Amino acid sequence: MSDFPTLDDKQTLEHGSVLAPRFNADGLITAIVQDFESQEILMLAHMNAQALKKTLETGQSHFWSRSRQELWHKGATSGHVQQVREILVDCDQDAVILKVSVDGNPACHTGARSCFFRSVKHDDTGHHLVVSEKSHS
């Protein structure tokens, strides 16, 4: 299934030039989606080898939907596709950042620009934590 090589040598994995994603037991890596222009983090999702391959081939975000257990072309239904401008991989290659352009469209299924639209704060008593909509920058 996977067209990607596997690297066992830590030095090569972390400092080499071979793209060798370390898919976990479920066959997934973590994908952070970040706005290419504003640097805002928009969403977190997961990719299997197929989703990563389709993303690389098409230049649009593809994920693996864990709830539906199927390939998920982001925006196929909503029209809110994400154009991938850059892909970064982390040191041990089990996570990527997709830097995307979204043309003003929301990334979250709630309609919010970002899934991370709430901030953790203390309530008025100072004794309890609450989450509340963060002020938009």
Add this chain to the structure above:
Amino acid sequence: MSDFPTLDDKQTLEHGSVLAPRFNADGLITAIVQDFESQEILMLAHMNAQALKKTLETGQSHFWSRSRQELWHKGATSGHVQQVREILVDCDQDAVILKVSVDGNPACHTGARSCFFRSVKHDDTGHHLVVSEKSHS
């Protein structure tokens, strides 16, 4: 162990003001660490309830080390602690962003400022993908 409530109602989970992290089967949520000033994504890690609680109590990043299976106070050994300026939670509360100040210290164990120091590119032939150090902004 967890001092956090569990919410079963999707509407309340996604739009309410209760912090109710959805820890997975391993008792973990995903934490994205982002530079508060530059917005650069520095690293990806995981938190159990204890790590989240310690982070909230101390204002410094704490994670759960999956490899060592222990609480991990980031910087306890290296001195490169992360001061947490803001915590954002995503729609379904299984991921958080820690916006941190790092005082110029590296976040990656390789010594890089960010774990995401390589970019996926085509090689000179245009037929193969490689990862190479991204140019620093």
